[in-house]
Amino acid sequence: MVRYVDEGAEVLVVTMxxxxxxxxxxxxxxxxxxxxxxxxxxxxxxxxxxxxxxxxQEFAGFVDSGLPEGDxxxxxxxxxxxxxPLEAASEPLVRSVRSFRPHVMVxxxxxxxxxxxxxxxxxxxxxxxxxAAGDPGRYPGTGDPWQPSKLYYHVSFPRTxxxxxxxxxxxxxxxxxFAEWLxxxxxxxxxxxxxxxxxxxxxxxxxxxxxxxAHATQIDPEGFWFAVPMDVQREAWPYExxxxxxxxxxxxVPEDDLFAGVREAVRA
Numbered sequence: 001m002v003r004y005v006d007e008g009a010e011v012l013v014v015t016m017x018x019x020x021x022x023x024x025x026x027x028x029x030x031x032x033x034x035x036x037x038x039x040x041x042x043x044x045x046x047x048x049x050x051x052x053x054x055x056x057q058e059f060a061g062f063v064d065s066g067l068p069e070g071d072x073x074x075x076x077x078x079x080x081x082x083x084x085p086l087e088a089a090s091e092p093l094v095r096s097v098r099s100f101r102p103h104v105m106v107x108x109x110x111x112x113x114x115x116x117x118x119x120x121x122x123x124x125x126x127x128x129x130x131x132a133a134g135d136p137g138r139y140p141g142t143g144d145p146w147q148p149s150k151l152y153y154h155v156s157f158p159r160t161x162x163x164x165x166x167x168x169x170x171x172x173x174x175x176x177x178f179a180e181w182l183x184x185x186x187x188x189x190x191x192x193x194x195x196x197x198x199x200x201x202x203x204x205x206x207x208x209x210x211x212x213x214a215h216a217t218q219i220d221p222e223g224f225w226f227a228v229p230m231d232v233q234r235e236a237w238p239y240e241x242x243x244x245x246x247x248x249x250x251x252x253v254p255e256d257d258l259f260a261g262v263r264e265a266v267r268a
Contacts, residue, residue, distance in 0.1 A: 002204040002211075004258070005054040012056045012100045014093055015046065016122050017081045021066030026220040034217060041217060049214040052207060056100075060092035065117045082117035089121060090128040091142060097133040098143030103262045105130055106152045109193055109243065113156035126151065130246060149262045151246035155193050164236040165228055172232070177224035193243040197255040202238030205230060 001011050019042040024030045034041055050057045062081035068074050076082055081089065097105070107126035112119025132138040134147025166176045201208070213221050244253060251261030
């Protein structure tokens, strides 16, 4: 996002829920006044991250479903985002697409990156909005039709990336902070999508980290995500990775630009 903002693109983040049921993953923020006001705190965190990234943001207004855990899994709370009918859940996003008029959409994959019910539902509504926003007969009253050109799934945790980081750390005699986490990934069966598109973003890694740390209830700045030296990150994997799920323009994969094919079509 930061790379494209830096290049002059406008970027809109549509946030589907308020994070009301989210866990506090940073011990320094696990305090009663934070837990009791988690939705308000997360709004402020989003505002800070938004300013760092230079993006626009809209909230769809749905209630967080939480991440059910246990065996068997407990039921999701009534009225939460993941239990909404597809059209009701998609309507705000269709409205945002028709208003903002994006050429490219990026969302979670079909498994949610990891199996969080709100991530999975976000994939469903993103696909629905991509397919429906350009159809004047669908979602009346949400604005003039607009058809995005491309839809991508973010490839959240490509194994090859972490293997490459591990190899460089080993070469330098450094500890791999991801070793235990990689073992857990195997157990959770993270989806392995083909990477069709790699966007070089290493010049903006510091800004990325500042935006992540702004989400203080979810990100521990002392955690393992930030334990790999920046020069190792840049050498190992200077990219963000995507899977091209839909394209209405001519483009050849592999790509190095989310707007590949779109720039040519717009100029034509």
